[in-house]
Amino acid sequence: MHFISQELEDYIEQHSEKEPQLLAALNKETYQKILLPRMLSGHFQGRVLSMLAKLIRPVNILEIGTYTGYSALCLCEGMQEGGELHTIDIKEELVDFQRKHFDKSPWGTQITQHLGEAVDIIPTLDIKFDLVFIDADKENYINYFNIILPKMNKGGIILSDNVLWSGKVLEPVHPNDVSTKILLEYNALLKNDPRVETVLFPIRDGLTVSRVL
Numbered sequence: 001m002h003f004i005s006q007e008l009e010d011y012i013e014q015h016s017e018k019e020p021q022l023l024a025a026l027n028k029e030t031y032q033k034i035l036l037p038r039m040l041s042g043h044f045q046g047r048v049l050s051m052l053a054k055l056i057r058p059v060n061i062l063e064i065g066t067y068t069g070y071s072a073l074c075l076c077e078g079m080q081e082g083g084e085l086h087t088i089d090i091k092e093e094l095v096d097f098q099r100k101h102f103d104k105s106p107w108g109t110q111i112t113q114h115l116g117e118a119v120d121i122i123p124t125l126d127i128k129f130d131l132v133f134i135d136a137d138k139e140n141y142i143n144y145f146n147i148i149l150p151k152m153n154k155g156g157i158i159l160s161d162n163v164l165w166s167g168k169v170l171e172p173v174h175p176n177d178v179s180t181k182i183l184l185e186y187n188a189l190l191k192n193d194p195r196v197e198t199v200l201f202p203i204r205d206g207l208t209v210s211r212v213l
Contacts, residue, residue: 003164003202012044017051019043023073026101030068034097041071041135041161045204049133049159052209053078056157058130063087064118064144065136065161069098075133076107088114088121089136122147129153135161138179141186149195152212158196163187164206 019027023046031037041049053061053075061079063072066089076085085107089098092115102111114121119140130153134144141160148158163169168180169187187208190198196210 003167009044016044017047019046022101022105023070026068026070026073029097029101030070034068034094039067041074042204045207046070046074048203048207049074050077052157052159053131056131058156059083060127060129060131061085062122062125062127062129062132062148062151064122064132064134065089066094066098066113067091067135068094069101071133071135072098072111073101073105073107075131076105076111079107079110082110084110084112084127086112086114086125086127088116088118090115090117119143119147122151125151127151130156131159132156133159133161138162138165138186139182141182142189145186145189149212154212156212158208158210158212160186160190160208160210162205163200163208164202166205169206 027040030040049071054077057078057080059080060083061075066072066087072085072087079085095113095115098113102108118136129151132148134141163183165180165183169184173180190196190208190210196212198208198210200206200208
């Protein structure tokens with residue numbers, strides 16, 4: 001769903017920071033070789049993630065849902081020198097693809113890939129995070145939030161993608177539509193939980209920025 005016209009989206013992209021060459025190549029190869037390329041963050045959202053990371057200046061970053069690695073590289077642009085990004089995904093077939101592009105970047109040695117279920121992996125990470133990006137299976141968003149929150153530094157930022165879910169959050173929920181049901185509960189949780197303050201931005205499919213109090 002386009003929440004604004006394609007022409008206005010094009011104008012916004014043209015008047016935002018240019019997509020770095022490394023990411024443009026990753027974008028192109030994703031569309032050429034990988035299923036469901038629309039899952040990629042892409043130019044505009046990628047520049048938003050980069051800008052937020054540069055404002056936050058995180059030392060430790062956690063990403064849930066690597067896909068082909070585009071958003072991870074955007075987040076690394078704001079990471080402090082000596083920082084680390086941990087990224088988790090369940091798709092073994094994408095690990096080598098991700099690593100190839102990570103190693104072409106300046107942050108290859110600072111990016112750790114984890115293969116498996118995030119709900120199992122996150123508790124094993126003895127790290128306090130400054131920035132987290134959630135962009136994985138929607139059914140687990142609430143579980144991810146509850147696991148992550150104790151591992152956040154005060155003032156840390158949790159970014160949650162796809163929270164508007166192509167506008168389905170405004171439509172009657174089909175009984176079998178678990179993803180929309182969970183997202184509605186998740187959005188309400190972020191709004192009402194006293195441990196965070198939250199703003200929901202209508203960027204692409206909805207991006208929530210939650211600051212840990």
